[in-house]
Amino acid sequence: MMAMTKTAHRRKRCIALIGCVAMIACATPGIEGVALAGCLTLPEQGEAVVAAIEDGRTLRLQDGREIRLAGIEIDPSRQAEAKATLASLARGRRVALRGVDDAPDRYGRQPAFVLAEGETQPLQRLLLDAGDAMVGLGIADDDCRSELVAAEATARVARRGLWVDPAALKNAGNPGDIMSRVGRFSVIEGRILSVRETGGTVYLNFGRRWTRDFAVTISRRILGSFEAAGIAPKSLEKKRIRVRGWVEGRAGPQIRIREVGQIEMPGAR
Known part of the structure; x- marks a missing residue:
């Protein structure tokens, strides 16, 4: 009976030690712990x-x-x-x-x-x-x-x-306001009207007038990273998204996608 008690005691101490090691591994300290x-x-x-x-x-x-x-x-x-x-x-x-x-x-x-x-x-x-x-x-x-x-x-x-200014989050449906941000990093939100592929570029269009309306461009060279993330650009059609990046002035204001993280689904946040 005594031997069983000692064995149980040793097991209890072992379990406690393992727990301490796990806690230390999960809380590695930085400055001042x-x-x-x-x-x-x-x-x-x-x-x-x-x-x-x-x-x-x-x-x-x-x-x-x-x-x-x-x-x-x-x-x-x-x-x-x-x-x-x-x-x-x-x-x-x-x-x-x-x-x-x-x-x-x-x-x-x-x-x-x-x-x-x-x-x-x-x-x-x-x-x-x-x-x-x-x-x-x-x-x-x-x-x-x-x-x-x-x-x-x-x-x-x-x-x-x-x-504090609601207009800080730019409206994709207001291309004139976005055009004033050319050369600046911006966060823009709106609903994608259509998704089109031309040459080596996928266009997420937020309006019907490609010469004036806001668009997001994705090079075919980085489509693999979207696939790896489980996102098909075509599936974004009619979806409301939030996009961040530097505004460029081309036919209309555009943001060029360099990485998947530039696009967010507002409902997920």
């Missing part, structure tokens, strides 16, 4: 202290590096507010850098997701929560993108920051 999730689970790129804020999404570190906040875009109308928010969150603080690639861009800036000491969320998410930024492109991790899109959506529903 912050449990990592979403964008913060990306590979480490080191830590440093922020010396200055260059603009609404660029930090200069004490070691001389310039860090570009990955995955977000700042509208020119919110540049001053975004810079002030970023300064209040990061200037003089130690930050941890995360990302899949630490190669600098053509301007010598290192893209990264950034966690400031004393915070539990990346700076990108805090700027989105305040309505000072929009979710951008180049977010390879699905969990990270979902985290940022959710933060943007929360700010938009609450009408914070740039979303």
Whole structure:
């Protein structure tokens, strides 16, 4: 009887130890023991202290590096507010850098997701929560993108920051307003009237006048990524979508799709 009791006791201790190991594995700490999730689970790129804020999404570190906040875009109308928010969150603080690639861009800036000491969320998410930024492109991790899109959506529903103006979310049925955004990153929502393929390009048309109305273009070269995501562009006909990207002025205003994440179904968020 005593032997059975000791065996049961050893089993109980073993189960408890396994549970502790699992908890540690699921809550690997970052700065000051912050449990990592979403964008913060990306590979480490080191830590440093922020010396200055260059603009609404660029930090200069004490070691001389310039860090570009990955995955977000700042509208020119919110540049001053975004810079002030970023300064209040990061200037003089130690930050941890995360990302899949630490190669600098053509301007010598290192893209990264950034966690400031004393915070539990990346700076990108805090700027989105305040309505000072929009979710951008180049977010390879699905969990990270979902985290940022959710933060943007929360700010938009609450009408914070740039979303205080309902017109900040552009209407695909108003091509004149969209045309004024040529060269700027924008978020546009509307119903696709038709889907057509011409040459090597698929067109998602939001109006009947191709010389004036808004359209989204998808190169056949990236259709494989849509198929991998379970999305057939033709199936989007008559659907209401939200699209983000840089507005180009061609026959009418257009956004060129570079990655699947540029297109969202509003009902899913």
